[in-house]
Amino acid sequence: MTEQHPDFAAETQHLANTVSEMKQLISDLQEDIDGRLHLMHKSFSHKDEISAAVHAMLRSNHSRRIYDIEEALPDPYFGRVDFREDGAGEFESFYIGRCKIAKLQIEGPRDILVFDWRDPVSTIFYECYGGRAAYEVLGRYRYSGDVRLKRQYKIDNGILKTIVDNYIMEQVLARQQEAFLGDPLLSDRLRQGATDKLKDIVTSIQAEQNRIIREPLNQVTIIQGVAGSGKSTIGLHRLSYLLYNEKLDPQKLIVIAPNRIFLDYISDLLPEIDAADVQQTVWEDLLFTIIRKKFNVAADRRLDLVLAGEDKTQIALLENTAKLKGSLDFLPIIESYLEHKIKKFCLKLADIRLFNEKLVIPSKEQVDKFLADVKAPYNERLNTLTRYITFRINNYVEVVEARERKGKSAGEQGKILRQEADAFLATHFKRWHPLDLFTAYREVFTDKSAFKTVRDRNYDTDAIRNYSLNILNADRIERDDLAPLAYLALLIDGWNHKLKFDHIVVDEAQDLNALEFAVLKKLSANGSFTIMGDLSQGIHSYRSISSWNVLLQDVFADARTQYREILHSYRSAKEIIDVFNRVMPKGHSRAIPVYETGRRPTAEKIISADQGLRRVIEMIRTFAGRGARSIAIITKLEKDAAWLYEGLLQTAAANPLDYPVHLISGQEACYRGGISVLPVSLAKGLEFDGVIVWNASAAEFTTSAADARLLYVALSRAMHNLHIMYQGTLTPLLK
Numbered sequence: 001m002t003e004q005h006p007d008f009a010a011e012t013q014h015l016a017n018t019v020s021e022m023k024q025l026i027s028d029l030q031e032d033i034d035g036r037l038h039l040m041h042k043s044f045s046h047k048d049e050i051s052a053a054v055h056a057m058l059r060s061n062h063s064r065r066i067y068d069i070e071e072a073l074p075d076p077y078f079g080r081v082d083f084r085e086d087g088a089g090e091f092e093s094f095y096i097g098r099c100k101i102a103k104l105q106i107e108g109p110r111d112i113l114v115f116d117w118r119d120p121v122s123t124i125f126y127e128c129y130g131g132r133a134a135y136e137v138l139g140r141y142r143y144s145g146d147v148r149l150k151r152q153y154k155i156d157n158g159i160l161k162t163i164v165d166n167y168i169m170e171q172v173l174a175r176q177q178e179a180f181l182g183d184p185l186l187s188d189r190l191r192q193g194a195t196d197k198l199k200d201i202v203t204s205i206q207a208e209q210n211r212i213i214r215e216p217l218n219q220v221t222i223i224q225g226v227a228g229s230g231k232s233t234i235g236l237h238r239l240s241y242l243l244y245n246e247k248l249d250p251q252k253l254i255v256i257a258p259n260r261i262f263l264d265y266i267s268d269l270l271p272e273i274d275a276a277d278v279q280q281t282v283w284e285d286l287l288f289t290i291i292r293k294k295f296n297v298a299a300d301r302r303l304d305l306v307l308a309g310e311d312k313t314q315i316a317l318l319e320n321t322a323k324l325k326g327s328l329d330f331l332p333i334i335e336s337y338l339e340h341k342i343k344k345f346c347l348k349l350a351d352i353r354l355f356n357e358k359l360v361i362p363s364k365e366q367v368d369k370f371l372a373d374v375k376a377p378y379n380e381r382l383n384t385l386t387r388y389i390t391f392r393i394n395n396y397v398e399v400v401e402a403r404e405r406k407g408k409s410a411g412e413q414g415k416i417l418r419q420e421a422d423a424f425l426a427t428h429f430k431r432w433h434p435l436d437l438f439t440a441y442r443e444v445f446t447d448k449s450a451f452k453t454v455r456d457r458n459y460d461t462d463a464i465r466n467y468s469l470n471i472l473n474a475d476r477i478e479r480d481d482l483a484p485l486a487y488l489a490l491l492i493d494g495w496n497h498k499l500k501f502d503h504i505v506v507d508e509a510q511d512l513n514a515l516e517f518a519v520l521k522k523l524s525a526n527g528s529f530t531i532m533g534d535l536s537q538g539i540h541s542y543r544s545i546s547s548w549n550v551l552l553q554d555v556f557a558d559a560r561t562q563y564r565e566i567l568h569s570y571r572s573a574k575e576i577i578d579v580f581n582r583v584m585p586k587g588h589s590r591a592i593p594v595y596e597t598g599r600r601p602t603a604e605k606i607i608s609a610d611q612g613l614r615r616v617i618e619m620i621r622t623f624a625g626r627g628a629r630s631i632a633i634i635t636k637l638e639k640d641a642a643w644l645y646e647g648l649l650q651t652a653a654a655n656p657l658d659y660p661v662h663l664i665s666g667q668e669a670c671y672r673g674g675i676s677v678l679p680v681s682l683a684k685g686l687e688f689d690g691v692i693v694w695n696a697s698a699a700e701f702t703t704s705a706a707d708a709r710l711l712y713v714a715l716s717r718a719m720h721n722l723h724i725m726y727q728g729t730l731t732p733l734l735k
């Protein structure tokens with residue numbers, strides 16, 4: 001595995017040759033750049049702008065290549081695979097790295113020194129089973145063959161440190177799914193401590209992940225993956241893959257993340273994998289951009305209320321409201337409201353009779369004009385009709401004026417008509433108010449008849465309408481109102497037409513609802529999505545999807561879809577996975593571990609809040625002593641996190657901790673690492689070297705599905721260290 005590897009000397013030589021060829025390449029490229037400067041000037045002087053532009057473009061491409069090669073010099077590749085295509089005579093070695101390094105003139109595969117991890121051929125490195133592998137080019141051409149060797153390297157500053165041959169272990173994996181992956185470099189990496197931000201995994205992408213990264217562009221790819229299976233990581237690598245292979249504009253790719261801390265958490269990864277310019281946003285910001293307006297979104301205290309479980313009637317109402325506003329059932333309500341509006345407007349249209357009835361615009365003609373473009377938004381139709389009537393009137397007057405100018409008719413008639421026309425135009429449209437989005441949305445709830453569309457669906461529509469009007473009358477909206485508002489905005493004003501995306505990645509997708517996906521679908525230029533989530537982590541289940549079938553069979557029923565599952569969990573050590581598998585909601589697949597630490601999670605009863613606070617501080621020190629750099633203390637509710645944070649600051653005052661403690665309350669825009677105190681709802685997507693669960697008591701975590709999901713999320717944030725505290729008795733979920 002180290003210097004003793006029989007090929008170590010040969011590989012060291014290969015590395016030296018590669019580095020020297022790379023340096024030669026840099027100098028060839030530099031020479032070409034210099035040469036082209038001269039050619040460029042020459043082309044200009046011959047007024048040959050096209051040639052000049054070609055030279056300029058090549059100069060800039062070369063500069064970019066030099067930059068990439070220089071970046072790759074310390075660590076040009078991380079893998080090699082020896083492959084013989086079926087029917088071909090010899091095995092060929094393909095070296096795989098972070099970027100392609102090819103000679104200036106490519107005449108054959110040997111002129112490619114290193115293949116980019118996103119190149120089609122790299123699939124044989126990531127996916128080879130039992131000595132066989134295959135890869136596809138352009139989704140059409142398939143090449144299969146034998147694999148003799150899969151080798152991984154650790155190269156540091158241009159020096160070969162480690163060689164690991166692991167294709168035999170891949171064969172083991174193929175036969176025995178539950179076995180540890182047996183990839184020593186992967187296990188080494190996973191045992192290392194958490195960094196502050198999510199990292200790239202190009203050196204250790206696993207076969208199941210590779211397949212997802214390389215799914216075709218024009219389809220809806222839905223990934224159900226257990227906690228820590230690499231969904232967020234894969235989604236972002238997929239963007240990098242698509243940018244590289246499909247040559248997309250990064251501005252047309254977007255990642256929708258659950259909250260701003262999470263965006264900050266993934267922010268380092270995108271530049272690392274050449275996807276820095278991809279757009280990233282949270283749901284709320286995206287919606288405000290679509291509708292080009294901002295509203296006051298009321299703080300969402302519902303999760304706390306639902307979890308506290310005290311006011312059952314109120315909870316039922318909230319759940320009912322969220323259910324209706326999150327389902328496709330709400331679309332006909334909005335459409336029905338607008339139909340009423342349109343009908344009412346059309347009924348008001350009367351014949352326009354001007355100039356002694358010489359110009360008549362019948363109401364029917366106006367109605368036809370207004371209804372002509374069924375797809376146009378309401379306010380746009382209003383504008384079209386206004387322009388039409390104005391044109392007809394002005395045109396009539398202008399014809400008369402022109403005749404007068406040409407002497408064909410005499411007198412002041414044109415002037416008189418102009419006065420009548422101006423007076424009419426100045427007042428007539430005053431009653432035609434364009435619809436204001438917020439007012440219209442409020443009116444949806446006052447329009448009782450619009451709700452007839454769901455009368456057979458068991459919603460208490462009167463209660464939902466009253467509840468919503470109370471919020472809207474205070475000039476506020478709730479998160480669940482965003483998608484319906486966006487849909488109404490589409491019907492009233494239309495959306496910003498520039499907002500059409502070539503690919504949309506949705507992370508933590510289990511937290512969105514059907515209506516939110518229906519809105520997203522309208523933002524897609526080509527039905528191209530990667531949707532990643534874990535139904536076991538659906539802690540907002542009262543308002544989000546409960547099954548991927550909602551997407552597969554309803555929202556995206558007319559699209560090409562691909563559903564995939566990942567069961568391996570790469571984040572947490574086996575000992576921790578064994579614990580969170582116990583609270584996995586019934587019927588959901590259990591996570592399969594890929595490495596172990598030999599350190600079992602601990603549970604501890606605390607007898608008072610003060611003693612609990614002291615023990616938290618001791619455990620932080622214990623974890624830090626084991627090398628943990630990021631530690632989270634996770635509570636069930638937001639208010640408990642705030643209380644715990646204050647308590648910790650006071651308790652630690654006498655004997656300060658070595659690291660600063662941060663409270664994560666959902667308002668902050670960046671994730672600072674270190675010690676974080678936070679509620680489960682904000683821990684989603686994040687990971688920590690060590691997790692302390694504050695109070696996993698039977699009273700806090702009942703056997704309800706909602707509590708099980710919450711505990712599952714909390715426990716699965718831990719990579720290597722887990723300590724569970726509880727008051728009274730431990731939750732039966734963990735017994």
Ligand SMILES: Nc1ncnc2c1ncn2[C@@H]1O[C@H](COP(=O)(O)OP(=O)(O)OP(=O)(O)O)[C@@H](O)[C@H]1O
Pocket residue numbers: 186189190198199201204205206209225226227228229230231232233234534570571684685686687716
């Ligand atoms: N192939 C891999 N090689 C190395 N590390 C990996 C690999 N796959 C995933 N990981 C690591 O596993 C951890 C979990 O990944 P990630 O956060 O993307 O998972 P997730 O499925 O989105 O998790 P969750 O749903 O629980 O938030 C990260 O630290 C990531 O770097």
